[in-house]
Amino acid sequence: MLASLTTSQIAASKIRHMMTFLGLVTGLYFLTNVLWGFLYVKIIKRQKKLALRKQAKDNALEGNTQNNGRTNISISTNKEEENKEKHRGGRQTQSQKMEESSQDVSQMTSQQVLCDPTERRSRKRLSTLKMFIIALSFAYFSKALTGTYMKSSITQIERRFDLSSTRVGLIDGSFEMGNLLFLAVVSHFGAQLHRPRLIAAGCLLMAVGALLTGLTHFFMGFYKYDTVIQVLQNSNVSIPACVNPLKTVDMPEIQIEPSVEDSKGCERESSSHMWIYVFLGNALRGIGETPVTPLGISYIDDFAKEENSPFYIACLQTITLLGPMFGFLLGSYCAKLYVDIGYVDMESVTITPKDSRWVGAWWLGFLVSSSLLLVSSIPFWFLPRSLPKQGDETDKPTPPSLILDGAESAQSSNQTIKLTEIAKGFLPSLKRLLGTPAYFLLLCAAILKFNSFIGLLTFKAKYMEQQFGQSASRANFLIGVLNLPAVALGIFLGGLLMRRYKLSVVSGAQFSFATSFMGYLLLLLQFGTKCDNRPVAGLTVSYNGTQSVSYNGEMLFSDCNRDCSCSPDEWDPVCSDSGITYVSPCMASCLNSSGHGKNTVFHNCSCVSTSYPPGSSMSVRLGQCPHAKDCSRSFTSYMAVSVLSSFINSLGATPGYMVIIRCITPDLKSLALGIQTLVTRTLGGIPAPVYFGALIDSTCLKWSIKKCGGRGACRIYDSNMYSGTSYFFMIAVIVLLKRQFWKSDRETELQQPRASKESGIMVQLDIQEKSSAGNTSPKPSSDKTDSTGVEKDLEG
Structure with a gap:
């Protein structure tokens, strides 16, 4: 039924569901805004009442103490000859006057608190700062979850839009492009504006970017993958995969070979350029992320006590580490679900999550993360522009004119600084900074480490899929459950060790270098834990299964399938009992089939007999053959070494960061951190996914072919070359070290x-x-x- 729908009907159905979803999200957004506003007003009123009660009580106690003192003095000066009754009456009169005066003082204090805005701010400053920290923590969690979910969905996006790894790497790098485009402007001018509202606008922009990425799915038709099996009305119909055009064969009308379908004419799919919207959505998310970190940290540092500020920032970083974990877990869950779930009959889907053509519900996670980002933006709209600094006895908010780059300006507000003077001071400072040998070497090391980190984080799940035959869902789950907690523990213990042993600059640099070198050695061990190529006839082994081959288009054909008029562009793998995978049932020269859907079995396959003993089964089943049993042991070793390497590498992260701060003069500290962020993200965050993807593409053995020609996504990689591409970076590092030691x-x-x-x-x-x-x-x-x-x- 669903297969007979036209593309316009499919798009209309998806748009209706999309509009329903947007209506629900919009309603929830306004409802949440109303609830947050109501909650905020209730909190302020309750704080005001508590402040009034406390102030009145304190003033009453103070009045009692003063009046008691006056009464005692008057009693001591009175004559002893006075009558006791008269004295008691006078005392009662004075106590009544004391109560009346205390009530007057409490009423005056209450009116003062109600009328004086400074008093109101002083009573709510601590709770407001804590509310800001809680809201910022949730924003950090949401943006970290969205970013890592994007990393976990790289493979799904590559297959859905039929892209190469290079182009997918470009899409992933668009986040850094958008972020760096406005980073300097927002960091400089944002401190002079309303910082909480700028953060709210940034979270809202990130939500729009994630929503745009996810909504791309609703403007596309159903996902179509190469297969000879169509949705059959009669499950008993046999599919003759091998068709000799010189012979007359009765075929069911619904069976259409891809090569025959392509010959009818080329009509470019409407979704061929839809990946541009994913690119724009990711870039928009990068622009929205710009004000969150610099303005949020500076806001806390400005209005918190100096001894409390590091604790608040440490709490932020700890909560941030939970975001990537849940991001990979969300990616694992969505990768299990079929991309068009809810629109197609799952019994008609003939591929499994381990198939290289499988596409999970990548769009679902972006809608979830967009909702989280949308909710995280709400509290910031109600927070004040400035607060009194904790511990300040005056309890007066810092004027906005005195806030510059997250701190009070050292100069007078009337003094203006010309742009030329700033430029004259900037260039000599930059020259001094880059002329510091220690900082320059640490900056180069940070660039290399950030390149490797981004490349590894982007394609680690893909590596586990291709090298060890894991599904995308399982790969993302293991990264989120094993690798990321090890990284968080390493960062925490690294900071603890530096505090416990009070490491100096030299000791911190030595510790960071030692952990990096040990992590590098463990990385070498990871390449020893690899699996051999899966035996695929015509790609990795010959049709008799005895020798390896160098792939070219002609090697896909053999004497057993030359009469079948197979297309070399097909990819619908089938597995024989011998453990050899064939590119398609046609390439296996199968004559008939039984069963339907995922349970389809092809029989009388001529090519199977060439690699199997005579008299054995000549049948094949859908899907690639799994890896050998020893590959599971290699994968266990790989994960153990990977977790240990992640932990040791992260141990030196905090000491290395502190070395960069301490190896330079205090006046260059802000510039040093800014240059490090700019350079590492420019030279690491943007190009790393692209050239890592290009190296991965160079190991591809079989590409999918688009409807109108041109390469699509890769279907199978050479496992030996896939792991060997990383030796390029090892050799480069060894050569550099050798030159350095020779020097x-x-x-x-x-x-x-x-x-x-x-x-x-x-x-x-x-x-x-x-x-x-x-x-x-x-x-x-x-x-x-x-x-x-x-x-x-x-x-x-």
């Missing part, structure tokens, strides 16, 4: 003669001191000669 040895050789000469001078000085101490009356001439000789040696 150091050369400098040592040049300095050795001078050092030996200086050591000889020091020995001679030692001898002279001993001789002068041993002789009580040394000869003047000898002293003079020796001293002049030493002076000549020193001059030389």
Whole structure:
């Protein structure tokens, strides 16, 4: 039924569902806004009542103390001859006056609190700052979840839009492009504006970007993958995969070979360029992320106590680490669901999540993350522009004119700084900064580490799929459950070790280098835990299954299938009992079939007999053959080494970051951190996914072919070359280290003669001191000669 729908009907159905979803989201958004506003008003009113009660109570107690003191003084000065009854009456009168005066003071204080805005701000500043920290923590969690979900969905997006890994890497790098485009502007001018509302606008923009990415699915038709099996009305119809055009064969009308369908004419699919909207949505999300981190951290640092600020920021970072974990878990769940779930009959889907053509419900996670980002933006609209600083006795909010780049300006508000003066100061500071050898080397190391981190995070799940035969769902689940907690634990313990042992700059640099080197050695071990290529006839082995082949288009054909008029562009793999995978039932030369859907079995396959003993089964079933049993043991070893490597690498993250801060002068600290962020994200975040994807594409053995020609997504990779591409970076690092050590040895050789000469001078000085101490009356001439000789040696 669903297969007979036209593309316009499919799009109309999806648009109706999309509009329903948008209506629900809009209604929930306004309802949440109303609830947040109502809650905020209730909190303010409750705080005001508590403040009034506390102030009235304090003033009443103070009035009681003062009046009691006055009463005691008057009693002591009175004469002893006065009557006790008269004294009691006077005391009662004074106590009544005291109560009346205390009530007047409490009423005056209550009116003062109600009328004085400064008093109101001072009572709510602590709760408002905590509300800001909670809201910012949720925003951090939401943006981290969305970012890692994008990483976990790279494979699904690649297959759905039929793209190469290079182009998918470009889509992934669009986030950094959008972020860096406005980072400097927002960081500089954002501190002079309403920071909470700018953060709210950023979260709202991120929500729109994630929503645009997810809504792309609703403007596309159903996902179509290459297969010879169509939705049959009669499940008993046999499918003759091998068709000889010279013979007359009765075929069911619904069976259409891809090669025959393509010959009818080329009509470009409407979804061929829809990936551009994913690119734009990711870039929009990068633009929206710009104000969240710099303005949020500066807001906390401005209005929190100096001793509380690091604790608040540490809490933020800890909560942020939970976002990637849940992002990968969400990616794991969505990868299990079929992309068109709810629109197609799942019994008609003939592929499984382990198939290279499987596409999960990648769009669903973006809608979920968009909703989270939308909710996270709401509290910031109700937060004030500035707060009184914690511990400030004046309890007055910091004027916006005194806030500059997250701190109070050291200069007067009337003094203006010209742009030319800033430029004149910037260039010498930048020259001084880059001229610091320690900072420059650490910056280069940070660029290399960030490149490897981004490349690994982007394509790690894809590597696990292709190298070990894991599904995308399982790969994302293992990364979220095993690798990311190890990273979080390593970062925490690294900071704890630095605090416990009070590491200096040199010790911190040594510790960071040691952990990086150990992580690099463990990375080498990971490449030893790999699986061999799956035996695919015509791609990795010959049709008799005895020898490896170098792939070319002609190797797909053999004597057993030359009469079948198969297309070399097909990819509908089938597995034989011998463990050899064939590109399609036609390439296996199968004559008939039984069953339907995923349970379809093809029989009388001529090519199977060439690699199997005579008299054995000549049937194949849908899907690729699994890896050998020893591959599961290799995968277990790989995951163990991967988790250990992640933990050790992250141990040196905090010490390395602190070394960068401490190795420079305080006046260059902000510039150093800004340059590091700019350079690492420009030279690491943008190009790394692209060139890693290009290296991965170079190992592809079989590409899908688009309807109008051109390469699509890769169907199978060469596992040996896939892991071997990483040796390129290893060789480059080894060459650089070798050159560095050769340079150091050369400098040592040049300095050795001078050092030996200086050591000889020091020995001679030692001898002279001993001789002068041993002789009580040394000869003047000898002293003079020796001293002049030493002076000549020193001059030389």
